[in-house]
Amino acid sequence: MAGSAxxxxxxxxxxxxxxxxxxxxxxxxxxxxxxxxxxxxTGPEGTCFEGGVFPAKLIFPRDYPLSPPKMQFTCxxxxxxxxxxxxxxxSILHAPxxxxxxxxxxxxxxxxxxxxxxxxxxxxxxxxxxxxxxGANVDAAKMWRENRDEFNKIAERIVRRTLGIPA
Amino acid sequence: MPxxxxxxxxxxxxxxxxxxxxxxxxxxVYFAKEAIKDPDWNIQDKVQHQNSRQxxxxxxxxxxxxxSDSERSLKQWVSDMxxxxxxxxxxxxxxxxxxxxxxxxxxxxxxRMVFGDLRVSEHQHLKDKFWNFVFxxxxxxxxxxxxxxVEEVLLWCSWFALLGFLQLIAQLAKDRFEYLSFSASTPIxxxxxxxxxxxxxxxISSFMLLVAIFVGYFIGFNTFAxxxxxVILLSIRTLHVxxxxxxxxxxxxxxxxxGVNPTSPSGSEKVWEKRGPITYYTELVFELSALxxxxxxxxxxxxxxxxxxxxxxxxxxxxxxYLFQEMQRRIKKHRxxxxxxxxxxxxxxxxxxxxxxxxxxxCAICWENMDCARKxxxxxxxxxxxxxxxxxxxxxxxxxxxxxxxxNPSSSRMDAPPHDLxxxxxxxxxxxxxxxxxxxxxxxxxWLPSFFVEVRPPQLMRTSDVQNSxxxxxxxxxxxxxxxxxxxxxxxxxxxxxSVEVTIENVLDGRLVAPxxxxxxxxxxxxxxxxxxxxxxxxxxxxxxxxxxxxxxxxANPVETEDNxxxxxxxxxxxxxxxxxxxxxxxxxxxRKRYIDKQHSSxxxxx
Numbered sequence: 106m107a108g109s110a111x112x113x114x115x116x117x118x119x120x121x122x123x124x125x126x127x128x129x130x131x132x133x134x135x136x137x138x139x140x141x142x143x144x145x146x147t148g149p150e151g152t153c154f155e156g157g158v159f160p161a162k163l164i165f166p167r168d169y170p171l172s173p174p175k176m177q178f179t180c181x182x183x184x185x186x187x188x189x190x191x192x193x194x195x196s197i198l199h200a201p202x203x204x205x206x207x208x209x210x211x212x213x214x215x216x217x218x219x220x221x222x223x224x225x226x227x228x229x230x231x232x233x234x235x236x237x238x239x240g241a242n243v244d245a246a247k248m249w250r251e252n253r254d255e256f257n258k259i260a261e262r263i264v265r266r267t268l269g270i271p272a
Numbered sequence: 273m274p275x276x277x278x279x280x281x282x283x284x285x286x287x288x289x290x291x292x293x294x295x296x297x298x299x300x301v302y303f304a305k306e307a308i309k310d311p312d313w314n315i316q317d318k319v320q321h322q323n324s325r326q327x328x329x330x331x332x333x334x335x336x337x338x339x340s341d342s343e344r345s346l347k348q349w350v351s352d353m354x355x356x357x358x359x360x361x362x363x364x365x366x367x368x369x370x371x372x373x374x375x376x377x378x379x380x381x382x383x384r385m386v387f388g389d390l391r392v393s394e395h396q397h398l399k400d401k402f403w404n405f406v407f408x409x410x411x412x413x414x415x416x417x418x419x420x421x422v423e424e425v426l427l428w429c430s431w432f433a434l435l436g437f438l439q440l441i442a443q444l445a446k447d448r449f450e451y452l453s454f455s456a457s458t459p460i461x462x463x464x465x466x467x468x469x470x471x472x473x474x475x476i477s478s479f480m481l482l483v484a485i486f487v488g489y490f491i492g493f494n495t496f497a498x499x500x501x502x503v504i505l506l507s508i509r510t511l512h513v514x515x516x517x518x519x520x521x522x523x524x525x526x527x528x529x530x531g532v533n534p535t536s537p538s539g540s541e542k543v544w545e546k547r548g549p550i551t552y553y554t555e556l557v558f559e560l561s562a563l564x565x566x567x568x569x570x571x572x573x574x575x576x577x578x579x580x581x582x583x584x585x586x587x588x589x590x591x592x593x594y595l596f597q598e599m600q601r602r603i604k605k606h607r608x609x610x611x612x613x614x615x616x617x618x619x620x621x622x623x624x625x626x627x628x629x630x631x632x633x634x635c636a637i638c639w640e641n642m643d644c645a646r647k648x649x650x651x652x653x654x655x656x657x658x659x660x661x662x663x664x665x666x667x668x669x670x671x672x673x674x675x676x677x678x679x680n681p682s683s684s685r686m687d688a689p690p691h692d693l694x695x696x697x698x699x700x701x702x703x704x705x706x707x708x709x710x711x712x713x714x715x716x717x718x719w720l721p722s723f724f725v726e727v728r729p730p731q732l733m734r735t736s737d738v739q740n741s742x743x744x745x746x747x748x749x750x751x752x753x754x755x756x757x758x759x760x761x762x763x764x765x766x767x768x769x770x771s772v773e774v775t776i777e778n779v780l781d782g783r784l785v786a787p788x789x790x791x792x793x794x795x796x797x798x799x800x801x802x803x804x805x806x807x808x809x810x811x812x813x814x815x816x817x818x819x820x821x822x823x824x825x826x827x828a829n830p831v832e833t834e835d836n837x838x839x840x841x842x843x844x845x846x847x848x849x850x851x852x853x854x855x856x857x858x859x860x861x862x863x864r865k866r867y868i869d870k871q872h873s874s875x876x877x878x879x
Contacts, residue, residue, distance in 0.1 A: 108453065108523030109638055116639045119841045122851075130859055132852040136845040137455045145856050147863060156867045158860050170637060171661055179758065190759060200665075216670040217637040217662055268864045 110169045111139050117221050129225050131163070140165040144176075144225055148264060149233040153257040157264030161191070161228075163221065173198045173215035176224065180267050183259045185235040185246035194241035197227045286380065293366075293373040300363045304356040308349070361422075368426065375437050382441060386465045387448055394447045401443050405436045408587075415584025416577040417498075435480070435502055442473050442506060446513045453520050463521060470514050477507040494576060501569035505562060512558040519551055548657030552609065559602055567595045612663050616646060616656070623647040636671055637662060650674035746772050750779070 118132050128147030133139050142163040148154030160179045166172040176198060178191035186194050196213035237246045248256045265271070357363040383390065390398070409432045419425050445466055452458050452466070481503045488496020570592045574585055623631075623645045635642050637658035645653040652671045654662075668675050747763040749772050757779065765775050842848045 108520050111454070112523070113639050118848075122841045122848075125855075128859070130852070130855050132848070134849075136849055137458075138451075140454050143856075145859055147859070156863060156870070158863045168661075171665065177760070216666075216668075216673070217658070218670045264867075268860070268867055270864065270867065 110165065110167060113170055114139050114165065121222055126222060126226060129222075129229070131221055131225060134162075140167070140169075142174075142221070143179075144221075146225060146229055146232070149229050152233045153260035154232045154264060157260075157267045159232075159267055161193070163224075170217040170219070172200055173219070174221070174224070176228070181263055183245050183256075183263060184232065184242060185237045185249050186231055186239060186241050187245075188241045192241070193228060193231075194239055195224075195227055195231050197224055286376065290373055290377065293370050296366045297370045300357055300360075300366045301353070303360070304353045304363065307356045308352045364426070368429070371430070372433060375433060379437060379441065382469065383444070386469050387444060390444075391451065394444060394451075397443060397447055398440060401440055402436070405432075405439060409436070411584045411587055412498075412573070415582060416573045416588075418577070431499065435506065438473055438476060438480075439506055441469065442510050442513070445470050445473070446509075449513060449517050449520075463517075467514070467517060470510055470517065474507055474510045474514065477503050477510065481507065494572075497569075497572055501565060501572070505565055505569075508558060508562050508565070512554075512562070515554055515558075519547070519554075522547075548660065556602070556606055560599065563595055563599045563602065567592065567599065570595065608664060609660075612660060616660060616663065620646045620648055620659075622656075623653050627653065648674065648676065743767060746775075750775050 114133075121129075121131055129144070131142055131144035134141060134143045142165070144161045144163055146159045146161065148157040148159065159182065161176055162179055163174045163176050165174040176193040176195075178187060178193065180191070182191055188194060197215060197219060199214045235246070235249055237249050240246045245256070248259075357367065387394075409428075413419055413425065413428050413432075417424075417428065419428065448466060449470075452462065481500055484496055484499035484503055487499060570588050574588045574592070577585060577588075627647065628642060628645060631642075631653055633642075633653075634640055635645065635655045635658055636652070637654055640655075642653060642655060644656070646656050646659050647653050648659075648669050650669050650672050652669050652674075654670070662670055663676070743763050743766050744759075746766050747759050750762045750766070751757060751759055762775060762779075765778055766772070842851060
């Protein structure tokens with residue numbers, strides 16, 4: 106099993122290296138373990154996360170691509186769909202069987218034809234347009250709905266921090 | 273399997289242990305030497321052992337001894353020495369201790385030669401397996417066999433010492449194989465070493481099986497069954513790992529072949545199609561036979577021990593229950609497999625060659641070339657094996673989500689082993705863990721050891737939810753001291769150490785570090801001026817067109833531009849790692865520059 110997973114991951118890594126999507130870099134941190142990747146995502150333009158470069162790690166299961174990887178931001182994040190420990194709650198990362206929030210249709214969930222690139226692009230669009238119905242971070246969801254200015258301020262602070270620019 | 277773990281029991285390290293063992297041995301040798309200096313040593317013994325004998329007889333022997341004393345040959349000296357030492361109980365124990373010490377040293381040598389440094393999880397597995405084994409064999413020797421004589425205990429102990437040693441090495445080899453299979457590029461030499469070790473274990477265990485048959489022939493069927501069950505289990509497991517390893521190496525080889533030659537000959541692809549079922553059935557046969565032998569072994573122990581209401585039989589019963597459930601689960605999974613396979617064959621035809629040539633894409637599941645494929649009603653093509661493993665867990669087309677009319681009455685999704693639960697561990701997660709004893713000494717007094725005995729599947733490093741909350745609490749305690757470490761890292765380490773103090777020590781000694789990205793952030797934060805290192809041209813200024821800026825940047829630093837490194841995918845893993853790192857750094861620096869520039873321009877427009 107692991108052999109085919111490694112082959113597929115290698116193919117994806119190659120594709121991501123040769124044709125990287127704008128502002129996205131991903132790859133295994135240490136090639137001794139191909140099941141642990143690091144990714145950098147640039148905040149989408151025209152949003153409160155614009156300009157930031159957010160690091161995340163991706164952990165792949167042994168039976169990838171049958172099961173989805175797990176994704177976790179390794180920097181501080183404040184977003185309705187990101188848990189406070191950085192785990193990303195997005196439908197593409199959920200296996201078809203489980204539906205923790207009970208709101209997704211199966212069409213949005215994981216399937217083996219998805220890929221790392223598609224996941225990261227989905228995360229970028231999630232940064233741009235939070236889904237405030239799924240409350241991975243209830244405080245952030247509430248602030249996003251009711252106090253957008255405050256939310257933008259926090260996002261700005263996070264962007265600066267990821268770039269290493271003192272506020 | 274009951275697992276007793278004695279954490280933080282102060283065990284001496286190997287050096288002191290070896291030293292003490294050698295010291296004890298030399299003490300014994302000295303004692304024996306002194307003993308045989310006395311010419312009467314044999315008589316006293318004879319007197320003790322043969323009280324009823326007459327005095328004159330012993331005198332005769334004594335005189336005979338006297339005469340031969342001076343020309344005692346070296347051979348005789350050695351035999352006398354060993355005679356003395358085997359007679360003295362303390363010496364016997366010292367000798368056994370020495371043998372164990374020797375075994376540990378051999379193990380350490382093998383570890384040095386084959387494995388190098390052990391990873392944390394391997395270390396933990398080893399420790400678990402060891403205590404598990406000791407606990408279990410203790411129950412076996414004293415609870416099941418009910419040994420009467422010291423000699424019997426000795427024989428069993430030495431048998432189990434050897435067996436346990438082999439089992440530990442086999443476990444280590446299995447762990448290492450699984451770790452190596454994570455990597456796309458491992459030097460062939462480490463594969464050879466590991467394969468050699470596994471074959472060695474297999475050969476030794478076959479030899480031990482012969483010994484068991486030999487012993488069983490003279491002593492009886494029961495002893496034979498007890499001895500051989502364990503050995504057969506060991507050889508089956510080893511053989512399983514060897515076969516898996518072989519298949520994995522085959523995988524890697526085909527990967528290399530297809531990497532060199534993208535249009536690989538269709539022969540290998542055909543084998544690939546057959547490979548799926550082969551792997552599956554070897555897996556099934558080995559798992560089921562190992563489980564059933566284990567099961568029979570335990571039933572045998574239970575029936576033979578004759579003590580139905582003892583701690584030993586309780587432990588065996590719990591183990592039996594676990595084994596039974598495992599077997600049931602495996603069979604259910606197999607039924608599901610067969611069902612899906614039949615369904616595939618009956619309902620979805622193989623794609624014709626025209627359809628294949630029309631659809632030049634790779635298989636969407638494994639991203640590899642398709643030579644033969646199955647066609648779903650919605651028109652999408654996939655490899656047979658890929659489709660099979662997907663349909664075992666879901667019932668829709670992976671590409672378009674077209675719902676396939678699969679209604680498997682025998683096993684719904686809940687019954688089938690859910691793949692999403694098999695995340696970083698191949699084994700499924702068993703939710704209920706039977707703790708039957710837990711003692712956390714460090715809660716009361718810091719030097720008390722903490723240990724617990726629990727029933728859980730072997731080789732499973734998952735902790736229960738209850739423990740997770742406890743771990744989280746401990747993790748937060750550590751995090752208060754080291755706020756820059758992410759909680760997940762701390763909890764991961766705590767899962768191994770189970771002690772706040774040890775984890776703190778790990779952090780302080782640098783064994784536990786935050787993910788590299790944290791360091792990078794901190795570095796940048798502490799030195800905001802580092803951006804000046806970059807040539808100004810690397811960032812497209814608002815006035816200059818970006819194309820010219822990028823060419824200038826290339827000229828300044830021809831190797832390390834993003835454009836340049838992004839354009840190629842190196843063959844060497846080290847270079848790939850380096851390029852990835854460079855690209856990441858470059859992305860961050862560019863973003864920083866852009867951000868600062870933007871801020872400048874906005875402040876300028878404001879003023």
